[in-house]
Amino acid sequence: MRSQQLMRWYKTLLAAFGPQHWWPAKTAEEVIIGAILTQNTAWKNVEQAIAALRGAGALHFKAIAALDTETLVELIRPARFMNLKARALQSFARFFGERYGYSIRRMKQKPTDELRKELLSLYRIGPETADSILLYALEKPVFVIDVYTKRIMSRHGFLSMGHSYEDFQALFMENLSADVQLYNEFHALLVHLGNRLCRPKPLCDQCPLRGIA
Ligand code: SF4
The missing domain is CATH 1.10.340.30 (Hypothetical protein; domain 2)
Structure with a gap:
């Protein structure tokens, strides 16, 4: 259930924003x-x-x-x-x-x-x-959590902001396969979403996740 929901979010964000090409570095x-x-x-x-x-x-x-x-x-x-x-x-x-x-x-x-x-x-x-x-x-399958991710997930009722870094990380790592490319892109897309739309005052009317369960 959670796993399907997260993958739905991932596909929706990828379709809306495109690949983020992280990390922007040569080495x-x-x-x-x-x-x-x-x-x-x-x-x-x-x-x-x-x-x-x-x-x-x-x-x-x-x-x-x-x-x-x-x-x-x-x-x-x-x-x-x-x-x-x-x-x-x-x-x-x-x-x-x-x-x-x-x-x-x-x-x-x-x-x-x-x-x-x-x-x-x-x-x-x-x-x-x-x-x-x-x-x-190092291309290890570890999901990165940041303040944008916590805010987005808490606004959608997954976990409240008071939960720990590890709780948020487990939400992704226990429900997604250990896939470096998926983790790479998903985290980058969440940062993009948090930066552009899911701000302290959220711009839900422009958001691709609006209405997505
Ligand atoms: S901006 Fe998007 S992710 Fe943030 S609360 Fe609104 S619909 Fe959800």
Whole structure:
């Protein structure tokens, strides 16, 4: 029942908005850098920071590890909270270098639940960032929950906003097959919906989900 309902939503959103082509990055390391930089920040600001890192030849963690903190802070300044985010990038770079020798291939070989625990132990990596890294950089079947998804699902009576990240995640993962491409696209479509229509004041009259059970 839930499973059919979620798939109906997915197909409706995909038909209305089209593929979202997430994550907008050329490499897995760029995805991880973007996932850290986008915390509490609009994507257009993150793009400026990513362009600055690219210009400095530092859009990968080996280069980030070699940068001094001041330089890194200046490069990522457009992404805001730059001191905290510089520390988070350096922390990830240390972890990635020491444990995986800067190899995404080696990282992907680790079981998902172990990887998730490792990520969550890092500085400023919470569930949403960890799961974004797992899904979009490492292609693991983990559904990402964000504030838009919580708002949309709670408005439709699935779960109230007070439920935990894990409760919302279980709603998707227990009712959908463990499919990386499906999770990738569905999360991106929900973000698009939340950003454009299911705002604090919802624009239901323009919404493709209006009237869909
Ligand atoms: S905008 Fe309205 S119809 Fe669309 S998801 Fe939000 S509450 Fe539902």
